[in-house]
Amino acid sequence: MTRQSSHWGDFDAVLDADGNLQISPDPRDAAPSPLLGNISANLRQRIDRPYARRGWLQSVRAGRAPGPDNRRGKDEYEALEWSEAIELAANELGRVIAQQGNSAIYGGSYGWGSAGRFHHAQSQIHRFLNALGGYTSSRQTYSLGAARVLFEQVLGDDRPLSAPTSWSALAGTELFVCFGGMPAKNAGVNAGGITNHATALHLREACQRGARFVLLGPQRDDLATELAAQWLALRPGTDTAAMLAMAQVLLEEGRYDRAFIEQYTHGSADFFAYLSGTVDGVPKTPEWAARLCGVGACELRDLAREMSGRKTLINLAWSLQRSRYGEQPLWAGLALAAMLGQIGLPDGGFGHGYGAVGGFGTPRNPLPLPTLPQGRNPVGDFIPVARVADMLLDPGGAYDYAGERRRYPSIKLVYWAGGNPFHHHQDLRRLSTAFAQVDSLIVHEAFWTATARHADLVLPCTTHLERDDLVASREDRRLRFVEAVCPPLGQSRDDYGIFRAIAARLGAEAAFSQGRSERQWLEALYEQWRQQMTPHAMPHYPYFRAAGECELPAIDEHTVCFADFRQDPVRHALKTASGRIELFSARLHALGYPDCPGHPAWLGPGDEPEPQAAAYPLSLIANNPASRLHSQLDHGAFSQASKIQGREPLTLHPRDALALGLEAGQVVRVSNHRGQVLAGLRLSDDIRPGCAQMATGAWYQPGPDGCGVDCVHGNVNVLTSDVGTSRFSQGCSGQLTRVEVSAWHGPVPSGNAHGAPGRKHS
Ligand code: PGD
Secondary structure, eight states, rough: EEEEEEEEEEEEEEETOOOOOEEOTTTTTTTTGGGGGGGGGGSSBBBOOOOOHHHHHHHTTTTTOOOOOOOTTTEEEOOHHHHHHHHHHHHHHHHHHHHGGGGGEEEOOOOOSSSSSSOOHHHHHHHHHHHHTOEEEESSSSTTHHHHHHHHHTHHHHHHHHHHOOOGGTTTOOEEEEEOOOOHHHHHHOTOSSSSSHHHHHHHHHTTOOEEEESSSSGGSSSGGOOOOOOOOOOOOOOHHHHHHHHHHHHHTOOSSSHHHHHEEEEEEHHHHHHHHHHTTTOOHHHHHHHHHHHHHHHHHHHHHHHHOOOOEEEEEGGGSSSTTTHHHHHHHHHHHHHHTTTTTTOEESSTTTSSSSSTTTOOOOOOOOOOOOOOOOOEEEEEEEGGHHHHHHHHEEETTEEEEEOOOOSEEEEEOOOOOHHSOOHHEEEEEEOOOOOOEEEEBBOOOOOHHSEEEEEEBBBBGGGOOOEOOTTOEEEEEOSSSSSSOOOOBBBHHHEEEEEETTHHHHHHTTOOHHHHHHHEEEEEEHHTTTTTTTOOHHHHHHHEEEEEOOOOOOTTTHHHHHHHHHOOOOOOSSSEEEOHHHHHHHHHHHHSSSSSSOOOOOSOOOHHHHHHHHEOOOOOOOBBBTTTTTTTTHHHHHHHTTEEEEOHHHHHHHHHTTOTTEEEEEEEEEEEEEEEEEEEEBOOOTTEOOOOOOOOOOOTSOOOOBSOOGGGGGGGGGOOTTTTOOOOOEEEEEEEEEEEESOOOOTTSSOOOOOOOO
């Protein structure tokens, strides 16, 4: 039996004589994640050996430089020996660097990969490309693109994300006001690993001691039923209007904390003028908001009054900022919390992400963790991560980011390891066109994801089950040594081994590997870390390895976000222009962006602009799935059990289904001006009428020629919009769009979403 780890929990694993993987969760985990039910799929449907796309291979074997090619995603693949695959990768990297320079390589390579400190695909690829002289990189994440950029501007840093008030300091909260809920599915995972799933227990304890929960959002099941929350079923993307209206009630009724606003915030006069309508003639009353949000004005007014009299935590789900104008709900929620005056105190204030990932609310370990150094990237070019298709489609084009005017570099080679852009990016037709522009796409993958199926060179990598590693996330209290359950499957190699071999062909082996094997790296990373930890006495490597884990030094488990600022706003002034929380930003105002003005504002629902908004009757929520992590292990048993007729489920309210003449369990077509996907229909009265919900992560599988369906398996990102949250943050806005849903009358195409693409038989 060996101890293993994943983003969704630790487990013991045994591979029996028949090759079946037996899994048992770590008994110390209070509530193990059901996603462990997908783990054994790591051993199935693997890429067995290196492959090259036929059209690309023909060019390079004939000695021609490859170029843009719209056969990516449709072409056949040819098996390669590793020696040739390494040579081809090295030659192409060498050619692009020599002819175009290192900035012509895009190595942003976004993605969650798998848990592990050394076999961390992003660290590996960045270290490798830095050893070759650098690459065009990416900034921010698909998770929090708008949040971090906005927080830097109006709070001076991202402390609501990096140092939130701990659960232990919320033990006296009386009222949890949850915009977008705190869904158990999201709290089940944590980037880098999680030893204990405690979020549901914290919420249950709060409920048992009498705290009240209010959920504002279109889906009732975004909060556990046992919390007996009051559900205000907002229209998707209208949270800002509800927040502004509650702020207006506090202002009009004199219920806001004037002393807090005066001492700790900047720009309240501009914000209050907007609330009361002196700027635009529209007072942001509950009646005004009710028409936009579809909830009662009385409920909003009552909630505002209740919040002003109780210890209240306002929590915003991360999904709120993952749509057009995603900065606004964040800023409006922060302003509302500031008016309540509880920021910097225990039991209340502002939160952005309780329930978004499992570790949120557990204080981060401030001490270092063993970390693979990534080296230095001398190339200054970068993009905000979600603008990858814009960059590939518009080399040299101008764009704005964080208040600066920049230009997209011209990319010839894209290298990806540890992510799946055909899962995480929006408007997949457009992404396909974007990937057709480059000369070469090199991908390390264990599975035939759509990203691998678009690659020119597919290099098969191991999964975490085939590797030893060191594991701990920032919120963990133990560093673990995990052991491979089995040797590498097929001809797969660790990312490290692949990069090392290519680096050797390019004369960069010493810079990349420092001559160390994987085992030597694990020991070196651990020992370097152990020395950094002095005076804490951590065990020497052989003892740590034999024990399988070591406890990390104890830290203060009781933290209150902004406590220092509240205690002394001069000494602990924020790093904003004013030193305070900015309710008005002179810089944003001066930038003059209509989609991110100088104070929190209602700019629209953020799903689709007219005329599309009017053309498609249903508001679609494209959120993170409950049955897998993102797109990982979609072929696993737990994920497969959620499918309907082999498609990703689409949820509608029974009333909408009745009006459309649809029944639960049937295959439906979900479409808008970007494309069409098939889905299996599920009905629930936990969703607001007029809305549809479809999770991300079903693997992209284009329909047979002529059937007109972009994805027969139900990849919702065919339908979502590839536009930045605003000119300021340029975050991912994939959460909301609009669609129509109709019965699918054609034959239901059989699926090969998880299998190998066509191969050339020589
Ligand atoms: P994953 O499915 O986790 O998705 O996007 P992300 O690309 O991270 O992809 C990880 C890939 O890495 C998998 O294919 C897996 O096989 C591979 N992999 C795992 N381990 C290794 C390894 O060791 N080496 C290599 N080479 N590969 C490995 C997630 C992204 O999607 C995120 S974080 C968010 S929050 C966004 N959410 C939404 C959303 O809410 N709505 C929409 N519409 N779209 C979204 N996209 C974003």
